[in-house]
Amino acid sequence: xxxxxxxxxxxxxxxxxxxxxxxxxxxxxxxxxxxxxxxxxxxxxxxxxxxxxxxxxxxxxxxxxxxxxxxxxxxxxxxxxxxxxxxxxxxxxxxxxxxxxxxxxxxxxxxxxxxxxxxxxxxxxxxxxxxxxxxxxxxxxxxxxxxxxxxxxxxxxxxxxxxxxxxxxxxxxxxxxxxxxxxxxxxxxxxxxxxxxxxxxxxxxxxxxxxxxxxxxxxxxxxxxxxx
Amino acid sequence: xxxxxxxxxxxxxxxxxxxxxxxxxxxxxxxxxxxxxxxxxxxxxxxxxxxxxxxxxxxxxxxxxxxxxxxxxxxxxxxxxxxxxxxxxxxxxxxxxxxxxxxxxxxxxxxxxxxxxxxxxxxxxxxxxxxxxxxxxxxxxxxxxxxxxxxxxxxxxxxxxxxxxxxxxxxxxxxxxxxxxxxxxxxxxxxxxxxxxxxxxxxxxxxxxxxxxxxxxxxxxxxxxxxxxxxxxx
Numbered sequence: 001x002x003x004x005x006x007x008x009x010x011x012x013x014x015x016x017x018x019x020x021x022x023x024x025x026x027x028x029x030x031x032x033x034x035x036x037x038x039x040x041x042x043x044x045x046x047x048x049x050x051x052x053x054x055x056x057x058x059x060x061x062x063x064x065x066x067x068x069x070x071x072x073x074x075x076x077x078x079x080x081x082x083x084x085x086x087x088x089x090x091x092x093x094x095x096x097x098x099x100x101x102x103x104x105x106x107x108x109x110x111x112x113x114x115x116x117x118x119x120x121x122x123x124x125x126x127x128x129x130x131x132x133x134x135x136x137x138x139x140x141x142x143x144x145x146x147x148x149x150x151x152x153x154x155x156x157x158x159x160x161x162x163x164x165x166x167x168x169x170x171x172x173x174x175x176x177x178x179x180x181x182x183x184x185x186x187x188x189x190x191x192x193x194x195x196x197x198x199x200x201x202x203x204x205x206x207x208x209x210x211x212x213x214x215x216x217x218x219x220x221x222x223x224x225x226x227x228x
Numbered sequence: 229x230x231x232x233x234x235x236x237x238x239x240x241x242x243x244x245x246x247x248x249x250x251x252x253x254x255x256x257x258x259x260x261x262x263x264x265x266x267x268x269x270x271x272x273x274x275x276x277x278x279x280x281x282x283x284x285x286x287x288x289x290x291x292x293x294x295x296x297x298x299x300x301x302x303x304x305x306x307x308x309x310x311x312x313x314x315x316x317x318x319x320x321x322x323x324x325x326x327x328x329x330x331x332x333x334x335x336x337x338x339x340x341x342x343x344x345x346x347x348x349x350x351x352x353x354x355x356x357x358x359x360x361x362x363x364x365x366x367x368x369x370x371x372x373x374x375x376x377x378x379x380x381x382x383x384x385x386x387x388x389x390x391x392x393x394x395x396x397x398x399x400x401x402x403x404x405x406x407x408x409x410x411x412x413x414x415x416x417x418x419x420x421x422x423x424x425x426x427x428x429x430x431x432x433x434x435x436x437x438x439x440x441x442x443x444x445x446x447x448x449x450x451x452x453x454x455x456x457x458x459x460x461x462x
Contacts, residue, residue: 005408007260026260055428056261112322116300119229121261148320152289154264
């Protein structure tokens, strides 16, 4: 007997859905990892605006990378950003202050409260790896609880992850999530080049290997090879 | 809940209230991303607007998530019992504090039927006292299909609907995404008294809602988006 197909939602990244059988599984938790300037936050914003344009509710948690105010100021320059969705179809919630004074269990409860209020179909936590440096010993348990709950809230979540130059990907988060997408910024022939790679996508027959991407003002992150 | 959710609740309330006991089985199609929200809205309609009592069966996730949503959105659920088929397999700390009836995993719908039969007569769970319930909501039939063969689901639905039809006033709704698998949706629709399609914007989109009249299986076509008289049985 063939199991019924997963529900899938569009990623909002032109060219990516063709690499992952039409979109991210719903519900699921996907890690989008990359170094500084690789396009993680832009990717996450595209994901939420795609949903908002389709009538879905989004919830964006910022942690301790940059304040929401500044993140929005910069990402507002992209053409795909529709300010009408701010505060309506996309709710922004800054976890920065909360994170300084609370432990993992309290953070989970706080995230639960926000999700129950907003009832989003799409969630972003940007970035999750900062939380790892705060919780250290409890990080693995926290990630297990977080990813389980996010899926049980019936949402597809993008966790962004920072990769230090010595690492290929954030390994602890990668085991806990359903999908891992790497955004790679590298130097080749004295030029900076950008790639995307789908490292893992549970229940999905995905295209492997690095694909070229561009980040344009008009569309944000765009997969080049899969498109043309 | 936002304005659209409230509007949908009012509209559904109007439809269900107007049809009264003519509707015993409903199939509601909606995209997968909306199923959890539509279920919550149906609970609001039954518990709050229509003052009914019922059972919510969770297959997709521990029942505490629905309980949390009911609390946050201030929907009184003192007349709701939960049957939880997910907690024991979810590995979720949120599911640890359980005060529901539980079925060990989603693999045996027949166990669920046994529980419904018992619950329907005496209501042992904490929330309801010696009362029979008015509605059953299953969250959700798409998920049950992941863990069971289509033949066992078909048998389960047949027996469940027989129980519903035999009971005095009981009502059941199946909220399903037909885009995932058309066949079970078609099967359920044929056995339903009413079919509604709720789109991504939480609008009831089908201007002509199919209505099976229960006793003679005749079809009526009624525009339920406007004020309508209570349909007569033919």
